[in-house]
Amino acid sequence: MLTASGTFGYGLEFGDFVDLSRLGGVIVKGISLRPRPGNPPPRLAETPSGLLNAIGLENVGVEKFLTDKLPPLLKRGAVVLVNILGESVEEYGELARILSAEAGIAALEINISCPNVKEGGMAFGTDAAAAARVVAEVRKNTSLPLITKLSPNVTSIAEIARAVVEAGTDIVSCINTVSAMAVDPFSRRPKLANIIGGLSGPAVKPIALRCVYEVVRAVSCPVIGIGGIRTALDALEFLVVGACAVQVGTANFVRPTAALEILDGIERFLRTQGLRAVTDYIGTLDTQCRFPFAEEACPV
Amino acid sequence: MPRVLEKAKILETQREAEGIHRLVLYAPRIVPTARPGQFVMIRVASEGSDPLLSRPFSFHRLHKDDGLFEILLRVVGTGTRILSQRPPGSTLDVVGPLGRGFTPPSGPGETVALVAGGIGIAPLWALLDELTAKTHKNHRDQLYVFYGARTRTELVPLSPLKRLGVSLVVSTDDGSAGEQATVVEALARRHETGMVPLDRLYACGSLPMQVSLARWASGRGILVEMSLESMMACGIGACLGCALPAVDPEDPQAERYVHVCTDGPVFDPGRIRWDKIQPVMARPLTSASPSGL
Numbered sequence: 001m002l003t004a005s006g007t008f009g010y011g012l013e014f015g016d017f018v019d020l021s022r023l024g025g026v027i028v029k030g031i032s033l034r035p036r037p038g039n040p041p042p043r044l045a046e047t048p049s050g051l052l053n054a055i056g057l058e059n060v061g062v063e064k065f066l067t068d069k070l071p072p073l074l075k076r077g078a079v080v081l082v083n084i085l086g087e088s089v090e091e092y093g094e095l096a097r098i099l100s101a102e103a104g105i106a107a108l109e110i111n112i113s114c115p116n117v118k119e120g121g122m123a124f125g126t127d128a129a130a131a132a133r134v135v136a137e138v139r140k141n142t143s144l145p146l147i148t149k150l151s152p153n154v155t156s157i158a159e160i161a162r163a164v165v166e167a168g169t170d171i172v173s174c175i176n177t178v179s180a181m182a183v184d185p186f187s188r189r190p191k192l193a194n195i196i197g198g199l200s201g202p203a204v205k206p207i208a209l210r211c212v213y214e215v216v217r218a219v220s221c222p223v224i225g226i227g228g229i230r231t232a233l234d235a236l237e238f239l240v241v242g243a244c245a246v247q248v249g250t251a252n253f254v255r256p257t258a259a260l261e262i263l264d265g266i267e268r269f270l271r272t273q274g275l276r277a278v279t280d281y282i283g284t285l286d287t288q289c290r291f292p293f294a295e296e297a298c299p300v
Numbered sequence: 301m302p303r304v305l306e307k308a309k310i311l312e313t314q315r316e317a318e319g320i321h322r323l324v325l326y327a328p329r330i331v332p333t334a335r336p337g338q339f340v341m342i343r344v345a346s347e348g349s350d351p352l353l354s355r356p357f358s359f360h361r362l363h364k365d366d367g368l369f370e371i372l373l374r375v376v377g378t379g380t381r382i383l384s385q386r387p388p389g390s391t392l393d394v395v396g397p398l399g400r401g402f403t404p405p406s407g408p409g410e411t412v413a414l415v416a417g418g419i420g421i422a423p424l425w426a427l428l429d430e431l432t433a434k435t436h437k438n439h440r441d442q443l444y445v446f447y448g449a450r451t452r453t454e455l456v457p458l459s460p461l462k463r464l465g466v467s468l469v470v471s472t473d474d475g476s477a478g479e480q481a482t483v484v485e486a487l488a489r490r491h492e493t494g495m496v497p498l499d500r501l502y503a504c505g506s507l508p509m510q511v512s513l514a515r516w517a518s519g520r521g522i523l524v525e526m527s528l529e530s531m532m533a534c535g536i537g538a539c540l541g542c543a544l545p546a547v548d549p550e551d552p553q554a555e556r557y558v559h560v561c562t563d564g565p566v567f568d569p570g571r572i573r574w575d576k577i578q579p580v581m582a583r584p585l586t587s588a589s590p591s592g593l
Binding site (some may be wrong): 007008009013014016029037039040041042043044045046048049050051052053058180201202208211230250252253254255256257 | 349531534536539541556
């Protein structure tokens, strides 16, 4: 159980609500070499069961992250994973080098899928060769476990997944937000200053599940499922399809205690199903779909 | 100050004015550390995922001895409509207290004005309760309340305000109650004729009101604090969605943002780049604007 980058701040924001050491890990807000101010507001719009955002990767920059954010987070017993974002292939490598020199970071997650920035971001994640170049450069600069976070905004997510695994990523996570838009019909204006943003929340869960399903079949490395997980049952859908871990994202905004509640719910489910370990459940999807009610005793 | 997630029970709901409802909530873990100007995030949906997000509400009144707080809500969309219809006895998920509240006056020697536009009366009332109980308990005539709305039916009942013994000035855009003026006009008129000398000003209201008050107050040597709003997802500084363009004292041209949830919601208006907010509002449509929809 991980908390998704961009939805859990630097972890410390949730300290009043959550025992951070109980989480599998905290993936902090995407970090860049230099601080980024983010996009002009409005940055958010609510859509049916969804949240549209164009934050623009506002972050304090790697230097301040290491001095101000990482030490208190580690002190609270959190497992810290750092999401990294560069404007060029070289910047990704530089970030990996700087962060690898620091003690206490458990893994890096390469963000090649943010739809809300002009440079870098999704441009790297929607092209297999560019994605592979970023991953290879990061791999050269770190021995930390590497997660690569994939964009759903592609024709074939399986193709990108194969390319980043070949380039040296240890784990693949998917999905980042879905490129989307909302408009006010009265004012005839977009609801976001950036016009286009990234959609998250329960609305994207079926898209995410399909992506995880395809990626699990394309690569042999572990896959982390992300997208619209709000309840334990949502998380279980990803696990049965083959994700070996999940990230909870937008749900953290709605209930700051969401991630741990989902974790407790998964444990309860496994107990009631008589399963000893979650590994007995992961990837056990039976692709033979049956007609609804076909298994129930039929009174006719 | 610890922030908590609490199931708060609705004890009472009351329609106060056209489209404005008051909810009384029992939240004994949130209320003790709450301050005027701070806010809570209230979950709208009791089940399912639509509407997905919580909504921010300022404390309207705080009843510390009873563990109660009140909110005023204006029905503006699906979320606020659902909340306005939740019956007494039901519970709501509430996170709080959040943000920075108002800075109290230094003492009873300060002449203070509270300027409320429409639903903007909500957070100022909690402050007024505090001032009339503490610093200005025996100097209520030094407390001025400017309360305005578009029209009479949008004003909440005035008698409780009048009972507080403060100097109340009511105005409406159409003159249906009080004088025909905006709150900022009503304030400016009295201040400029010397009737109301001011040391400190607290305000909350619509964006146009904020802009005009910020413009009026700048350079007059009055301490101003305004409760501002923005689209917000989490309320605790994680989503970074509730950004407002801000002044960077070291580099006036730099792109800087403050966040309403953690840097505010109460701000010195001098920190806000109103010029970056206002042009968007003033930009004309390319063709005739829609009407009657």
